[in-house]
Amino acid sequence: MESNIDSPAPEASSPAVLHPALAPLSFLLGTWRGQGEGGYPTIHSFSYGEELHFSNLPNKPVIGYTQKTWKLSSGEPMHAESGYWRPKPDGTIEVVIAQSTGLVEVQKGRYNTNEKVIQLQSEIVGNASKVKEIRRSFQLVDGNLCYDVEMATHSLTLQPHLKAVLKKI
Incomplete structure (x- = not known):
């Protein structure tokens, strides 16, 4: 059995x-930061601050994703x-997201490189007592990352829920 003891370890500082x-x-x-608006037929409309971070995982075909929102008036976390985004060469994409509420999403969709558009549709919404479907759309418009989220519950069909415009920082 060969040993890899003499093999050099990868350098931590390599790009x-x-x-x-x-x-x-x-x-x-x-990192993208900006403001958004939310609402739903069963809740009051609200505004929020938001930051998204998409990170490269070295040599892996996956993008790391984190998101956080806060109340504009107080800065209080909301x-x-x-999760992780896995684009495929054929223009499809798989996304997994775990929310702070305990809800998890497995989404599949498509991306259009020329138009810088990403369309996602939930395949699975887990650990959710009310939510049964989520659609997310992202688009780069004049250098801004714009998105909207639609949500369906057991009593309502897909309805607009969130939208935001974010600038790269």
Whole structure:
């Protein structure tokens, strides 16, 4: 049996290599911050501050994702989620998200590299007593990352829920 003891360890300071599968969505990488608006037929409308972070995992065909929101008036935290985005060379994408509320999403969709559009549709919404479907749409418009989220519950069909405009910082 051969030993790898003499093999050099990877250098911690070596630059993160972007996996080729991530190239079409590399515009997402970095931190985005801005404001959004939310509402739903069963709740009062609200505004919020938001930060999204998309990170390159060195040599892996996946983008790390974190999100946090806060009340604009006080800075008090509101919502957070994290997960992974896996774009495929055929223009499809798989996304997994765990929310701070305990809800988890498995989403599938498509991306259009030329138009910088990503459309996601929930395949599974887990640990949710009320939510049964979520759709997310992202688009780069004039350098801003814009998104909207639609949600369906057991008593309501898909309805607008969230929308925001974020700038890269």
